[in-house]
Amino acid sequence: MIQESCRPEAGAFEKMLWQYRGEPGMLIPMLQASQESYGYVPPDAIERISYVMGIPEAEIYGVITFYKQFRLKPLGRHIVRLCKGTACHVVGAETIGQVISDELNVAPDETTEDGIFTYMVVACLGCCSLAPAMMIDNQTYGRLTPQTTRKLLRQYRRNAAAESAS
Amino acid sequence: MREVLVGLGSCGLAAGGLKVYERFEELLGSGESCVSAAVLKKTGCIGMCHAEVLVEVRDDAHGSVFYGNVSPEKAAAIFESHIKNGRIADEFKFDAVAATTKQKRIALRNSGVINPDNIDEYIARQGYKALEKVLTELTPAEVITTVSESGLRGRGGAGFPTGTKWKFAAASKGDHKYIICNADEGDPGAFMDRSLLESDPHSLLEGMAIAAYAICADTGYIYVRAEYPEAIKHLKHAISQATKRGFLGDNIFGKGFKFNIRLKEGAGAFVCGEETALIASIEGKRGMPRVRPPFPVESGLWGYPTSINNVETFANVAWIILNGPSAFNSLGTEGSKGTKVFALAGKIKNGGLVEVPMGMTLNEVIYDIGGGTTLGGPFKAVQMGGPSGGCIPANLGSTPVDYEQITATGAIMGSGGMVVMGETTCMVDVARFFLSFTQNESCGKCTFCRIGTKRMLEILERICVGNGKEEDIPLLRELGEQIKSSSLCGLGQSAPNPVLTTLRYFLDEYTAHIKDKKCPAKSCLALVDFAIDAEKCIGCGLCIPSCAVGAITGEKKKLHTIDVAMCVRCGKCMTVCTVNAILKR
Numbered sequence: 091m092i093q094e095s096c097r098p099e100a101g102a103f104e105k106m107l108w109q110y111r112g113e114p115g116m117l118i119p120m121l122q123a124s125q126e127s128y129g130y131v132p133p134d135a136i137e138r139i140s141y142v143m144g145i146p147e148a149e150i151y152g153v154i155t156f157y158k159q160f161r162l163k164p165l166g167r168h169i170v171r172l173c174k175g176t177a178c179h180v181v182g183a184e185t186i187g188q189v190i191s192d193e194l195n196v197a198p199d200e201t202t203e204d205g206i207f208t209y210m211v212v213a214c215l216g217c218c219s220l221a222p223a224m225m226i227d228n229q230t231y232g233r234l235t236p237q238t239t240r241k242l243l244r245q246y247r248r249n250a251a252a253e254s255a256s
Numbered sequence: 257m258r259e260v261l262v263g264l265g266s267c268g269l270a271a272g273g274l275k276v277y278e279r280f281e282e283l284l285g286s287g288e289s290c291v292s293a294a295v296l297k298k299t300g301c302i303g304m305c306h307a308e309v310l311v312e313v314r315d316d317a318h319g320s321v322f323y324g325n326v327s328p329e330k331a332a333a334i335f336e337s338h339i340k341n342g343r344i345a346d347e348f349k350f351d352a353v354a355a356t357t358k359q360k361r362i363a364l365r366n367s368g369v370i371n372p373d374n375i376d377e378y379i380a381r382q383g384y385k386a387l388e389k390v391l392t393e394l395t396p397a398e399v400i401t402t403v404s405e406s407g408l409r410g411r412g413g414a415g416f417p418t419g420t421k422w423k424f425a426a427a428s429k430g431d432h433k434y435i436i437c438n439a440d441e442g443d444p445g446a447f448m449d450r451s452l453l454e455s456d457p458h459s460l461l462e463g464m465a466i467a468a469y470a471i472c473a474d475t476g477y478i479y480v481r482a483e484y485p486e487a488i489k490h491l492k493h494a495i496s497q498a499t500k501r502g503f504l505g506d507n508i509f510g511k512g513f514k515f516n517i518r519l520k521e522g523a524g525a526f527v528c529g530e531e532t533a534l535i536a537s538i539e540g541k542r543g544m545p546r547v548r549p550p551f552p553v554e555s556g557l558w559g560y561p562t563s564i565n566n567v568e569t570f571a572n573v574a575w576i577i578l579n580g581p582s583a584f585n586s587l588g589t590e591g592s593k594g595t596k597v598f599a600l601a602g603k604i605k606n607g608g609l610v611e612v613p614m615g616m617t618l619n620e621v622i623y624d625i626g627g628g629t630t631l632g633g634p635f636k637a638v639q640m641g642g643p644s645g646g647c648i649p650a651n652l653g654s655t656p657v658d659y660e661q662i663t664a665t666g667a668i669m670g671s672g673g674m675v676v677m678g679e680t681t682c683m684v685d686v687a688r689f690f691l692s693f694t695q696n697e698s699c700g701k702c703t704f705c706r707i708g709t710k711r712m713l714e715i716l717e718r719i720c721v722g723n724g725k726e727e728d729i730p731l732l733r734e735l736g737e738q739i740k741s742s743s744l745c746g747l748g749q750s751a752p753n754p755v756l757t758t759l760r761y762f763l764d765e766y767t768a769h770i771k772d773k774k775c776p777a778k779s780c781l782a783l784v785d786f787a788i789d790a791e792k793c794i795g796c797g798l799c800i801p802s803c804a805v806g807a808i809t810g811e812k813k814k815l816h817t818i819d820v821a822m823c824v825r826c827g828k829c830m831t832v833c834t835v836n837a838i839l840k841r
Contacts, residue, residue: 114558117540118523122482156542156699158524159482175444176639176675177601179689189831213526213693214444215483217270218599218675219305219607228485230270236831 103127103135107142117145117153121160130161158212166201166208168246170194171225175214178221186222187211189236193243206250207243258294258315258339260284263308263368265301265454266447266486267608271308272327279328280311283335294339300455302368303609307350310368313338324350355606358625360587362595363411363571364611367455372490375497378458384503386574387462390469391511394577396426399470403573405581407593412438412529412566413641413670414746415592415659421563424553425471428561433473435464436557436564438534439480439487442526443642444693446673448597449567451609453480453487456571457494461517463570465504466577468515471563476517479534482524491519526643526697530745531556531564533699544699545745566671568597588614592658592669602639602675603630612657619653622676629678637677637761641670643690643697644750646757647683666757668750682779683762684769688716690754694747705748708739712755721782724770733759781827784840786818792837799829799838 106123110116124135140147154160201208217223220232262277307324337345370377404419441449464476498504506514528543537543556562585593592614605627637647646667695709736752775783795813807823810816830838
């Protein structure tokens with residue numbers, strides 16, 4: 091199992107693991123690094139962290155499941171985060187959510203079959219005056235309507251298809 | 257000398273600010289005659305998010321002129337008229353004066369004015385002067401007295417006097433002491449801290465360094481939400497700049513004072529806004545609160561004395577040191593001094609960030625600064641304090657912004673989210689919304705918070721779909737009071753507030769849902785009937801296949817109809833109609 095983590099994308103994570111070994115309070119940054127490298131926290135990353143840091147796997151698992159950021163399953167290529175903050179809720183985030191579910195054919199926290207999108211609902215993106223808002227990867231889109239939401243998602247899908255074709 | 261400033265806070269970026277910036281870059285860079293026509297600068301958020309992308313042009317002839325809702329095309333027109341020919345492009349001009357005259361900017365003094373990535377611009381506006389002053393002229397005790405005299409109270413929500421907190425932390429004994437900045441702004445509907453971090457990170461660092469000097473701390477942590485990537489970027493940059501210039505580090509201003517700041521990214525847990533949970537999270541554990549005492553000022557991070565303050569609190573500190581406590585405490589009311597930043601959002605015309613002197617009434621904030629509701633007419637309620645707060649009805653609009661008086665309404669001052677609600681907002685649905693948030697975020701430690709909020713949520717959900725019972729109302733009240741009195745931390749103690757305040761002020765809406773099976777705001781889909789507006793329908797047929805139960809019929813180019821008996825009220829037809837012809841009755 092430990093061998094598996096020698097994948098090339100594990101580099102940054104492995105480096106960090108040894109760099110911060112023994113430093114207190116580094117478990118969450120470690121898990122964040124793992125997620126950055128793999129897109130999620132794979133079982134062998136938990137094993138590696140436990141081995142290097144000397145923290146029981148059960149405790150690591152407890153921390154992972156406590157925080158919303160961490161995922162135990164791989165993510166799609168693009169992450170759609172719909173804001174469900176108060177301001178967005180008041181101006182119709184529910185409808186936008188329905189459009190996303192409908193367009194991608196997934197419920198919140200699910201990944202599309204083609205692996206292109208993972209759809210999540212988040213508490214607040216802090217762009218309240220541009221409500222309703224969503225984030226696709228690190229780009230925020232505001233003042234959404236059902237039409238613009240559909241258009242955006244289709245655009246991402248087309249680009250993703252074009253990328254895989256080339 | 258002409259300057260062009262483009263607002264590139266999160267709101268500006270989301271509205272397409274980068275494209276506007278790039279367009280200006282092209283325009284200013286291309287024409288040879290225009291090379292020195294203007295200097296292009298990035299800036300943070302000035303607070304008028306509703307008019308993003310916001311561009312400011314400063315020159316000697318016209319002073320400062322704002323342009324609102326700028327697109328790359330408008331940018332070209334502004335360039336042509338204002339920058340090339342020195343004529344204000346009146347058609348795109350945005351009147352920023354009306355919104356700002358009633359404001360008093362202390363915490364936001366530099367937001368939208370300086371480039372947050374350039375420490376020199378901060379220094380040019382008296383940046384790090386306050387830190388120099390405390391290190392050369394004041395003892396730690398004098399710093400604490402100054403802050404105490406100013407009357408500054410914690411801006412994170414609870415309103416604990418900052419000077420008192422520092423006094424306790426200074427009095428505690430420990431080999432190390434820590435300063436923590438709580439930048440885990442989790443309240444949905446609040447974005448003051450994000451804006452401050454993105455627009456003026458150095459004022460936070462300076463405030464933290466002054467606090468560290470006051471309590472003799474050597475290390476600071478900024479606990480910031482991972483959902484704020486822009487803020488994290490600016491903070492990292494600011495910390496490295498300040499360290500290079502010797503404003504942070506092992507020998508600050510050559511006075512032998514040592515203070516370093518580390519950044520910790522949160523991992524998404526609302527309860528980490530509570531100080532003992534936040535400490536647990538920095539320590540790498542599950543972010544669960546613990547019993548106090550001992551308070552963090554005695555035994556906090558790794559067991560050492562720790563003072564935790566909010567972003568906005570720190571942003572006020574340098575100003576207080578430079579201008580004196582009386583300049584600050586001359587503003588505000590008896591118990592609440594200075595100013596407060598609010599994030600205006602919801603059904604409001606001019607949403608954004610405003611900073612007003614304490615004591616201003618809610619009506620003044622909403623109508624005079626916020627420009628009233630989006631549809632005109634009065635607001636129905638204003639939600640303050642996020643999931644821990646409550647809904648204040650319009651007839652209490654003359655309530656002043658003051659910790660005690662807001663608390664008396666059943667809401668709380670909170671961190672400063674102010675969500676305005678209009679006639680189409682259902683108050684039962686709002687209560688359900690907040691409770692589903694807190695229920696989801698409850699860490700599960702206290703039984704009443706863990707199970708009680710779940711039961712309350714179930715009741716609200718059934719009321720929203722028309723299955724409410726009359727005895728639900730007293731049951732909600734009873735559960736609410738029990739949860740408040742039997743939870744350990746602020747999350748549980750305040751979770752029932754949105755339900756209790758809506759029950760107090762909008763009981764008729766609950767009754768309408770329960771007895772008449774109607775949602776007066778037409779927001780709860782299960783309690784409305786759908787119909788098609790004969791005047792608007794163009795007979796395009798888009799809605800017909802969208803209906804899963806085949807309740808919509810009609811020929812092409814003729815009026816379509818919905819069979820109410822078949823309709824399952826999913827609302828999907830509304831999302832596909834391009835002419836808004838689906839009505840709710």
